Amino acid sequence: MxxxxxxxxxxxxxxxxxxxxxxxxxxxxxxxxxxxxxxxxxxxxxxxxxxxxxxxxxxxxxxxxxxxxxxxxxxxxxxxxxxxxxxxxxxxxxxxxxxxxxxxxxxxxxxxxxxxxxxxxxxxxxxxxxxxxxxxxxxxxxxxxxxxxxxxxxxxxxxxxxxxxxxxxxxxxxxxxxxxxxxxxxxxxxxGGWQPFGPERLITKSNGNVLYEIDGQPALDLYKKYLGDKAVQLPQASLLYPLNVTIPGKEKPVVRTILNIDNDKQSMILAGDAPEKSHVQLMMATVxxxxxxxxxxxxxxxxxxxxxxxxxxxxxxxxxxxxxxxxxxxxxxxxxxxxxxxxxxxxxxxxxxxxxxxxxxxxxxxxxxxxxxxxxx
Incomplete structure (x- = not known):
């Protein structure tokens, strides 16, 4: 070569x-x-x-x-x-x-x-x-x-x-x-090197890579509450706080970044699938x-x-x-x-x-x- x-x-x-x-x-x-x-x-x-x-x-x-x-x-x-x-x-x-x-x-x-x-x-x-x-x-x-x-x-x-x-x-x-x-x-x-934190929640409504509800609540609204002041910087701010998704039937969790948001539907468009009944947590990392x-x-x-x-x-x-x-x-x-x-x-x-x-x-x-x-x- x-x-x-x-x-x-x-x-x-x-x-x-x-x-x-x-x-x-x-x-x-x-x-x-x-x-x-x-x-x-x-x-x-x-x-x-x-x-x-x-x-x-x-x-x-x-x-x-x-x-x-x-x-x-x-x-x-x-x-x-x-x-x-x-x-x-x-x-x-x-x-x-x-x-x-x-x-x-x-x-x-x-x-x-x-x-x-x-x-x-x-x-x-x-x-x-x-x-x-x-x-x-x-x-x-x-x-x-x-x-x-x-x-x-x-x-x-x-x-x-x-x-x-x-x-x-x-x-x-x-x-x-x-x-x-x-x-x-x-x-x-x-x-990766990222670590999950906070409560583990359940994805209750999604379609492919579009996440609508977590624990029966609008996914975007719940995510914004976690971000606080950083919510106005979405979707860029989500790169610092991705989601740890444990999909049913899979042995290991995968990390999902949010590519875009839909304020009207209170949904989040992820880079990959996040099926219903998956468990999800926020993640963060250090240098x-x-x-x-x-x-x-x-x-x-x-x-x-x-x-x-x-x-x-x-x-x-x-x-x-x-x-x-x-x-x-x-x-x-x-x-x-x-x-x-x-x-x-x-x-x-x-x-x-x-x-x-x-x-x-x-x-x-x-x-x-x-x-x-x-x-x-």
């Missing part, structure tokens, strides 16, 4: 983290600020600097390049696979009446199955139901194939997110990347706990690997970035300590992360986690 990595701040020049080499048919991951990805001149500049075919774009809530956490920038990581290969498929949720499960099924059906080792998802993050998307992808999934990935971000604005494959970035896109080859060594992990969570994620991802990773794809939640603030790079440094100095690190801050729990293979939608996908040939 060969990689070339560079980033560009708003109105700045390209800065290369690695040597500027020409690669053969690479996968090019472009993560950037939404405003920059909407700028045609910026996109033309990216295409001129990286004149390759397989460009995948995704908007972010912060870009990761090496141990740098950047804002108002574009990061590019070009990856040449020397012993293995990749296939990329795309679809737009707006063409499926926002039915993420159906979109997921069709995307996976289009993916060649022979020698498929892993799937990585880059999804629109504003209105796609991540849980439903995963359910569709896994509907007929081969047993030995796992899914990781993330949902695009838009800083803490929650206005719209962008993604694309080959085309210029646009709304509604879901990108599925398949990795193929016997030499691939791919591992992953997802850990040290979040950094420790990143370290644990890297430790779990490195466990039982056959080789050192050459590439680390990091998807971390925007809520973690807001809590850590000026210390945000500490969680990236924790990962680097585990994966080694020779591993190319890239990724972004997201509206949702996708990965199985530790020691499981079924993918889950997470919020407020550090999720790693480690790849080597």
């Amino acid at each position: 060969k990689t070339v990595q560079a980033y560009k701040k708003e109105n700045g020049k390209w800065k290369y983290i690695s040597e500027k080499n020409t690669l053969k048919n690479p996968l090019v991951l472009v993560f950037g600020n939404r405003y920059l990805l909407e700028n045609d001149e910026v996109i033309e500049d990216i295409r001129a600097e990286f004149p390759y075919e397989h460009l995948v774009f995704g908007s972010t809530s912060g870009e990761i390049a090496g141990t740098n956490v950047l804002d108002k920038s574009v990061t590019v990581t070009a990856i040449e696979f020397e012993k293995s290969s990749f296939v990329i498929k795309r679809a737009n949720i707006l063409d499926y009446n926002k039915d993420a499960a159906e979109l997921g099924k069709i995307l996976y059906d289009e993916m060649p199955k022979d020698n498929l080792k892993h799937l990585f998802v880059l999804s629109e993050g504003s209105f796609v139901n991540g849980s439903s998307l995963i359910a569709g992808l896994e509907d007929d999934l081969y047993k030995n194939v796992c899914i990781t990935g993330g949902m695009c971000g838009d800083d803490a604005r929650f206005e719209k997110t962008l993604a694309s494959y080959k085309q210029n970035p646009k709304e509604g896109e879901v990108i599925l990347m398949g990795f193929y080859g016997d030499t691939l060594d791919i591992s992953f992990a997802s850990v 040290d706990a979040i950094a420790e969570g990143a370290s644990k994620a890297a430790l779990y991802a490195m466990h039982n690997r056959k080789s050192m990773p050459q590439l680390a794809l990091l998807i971390s939640c925007v809520g973690r970035k807001l809590v850590m603030n000026q210390r945000v790079e500490e969680e990236i440094e924790q990962v680097k300590e585990m994966v080694g100095d020779n591993t190319t690190i890239t990724g972004f801050y997201s509206y949702g992360e996708m990965a199985p729990f530790v020691n499981t293979t079924s993918c889950e939608l997470h919020n407020q986690t550090m999720t790693l996908t480690l790849i080597s040939e």
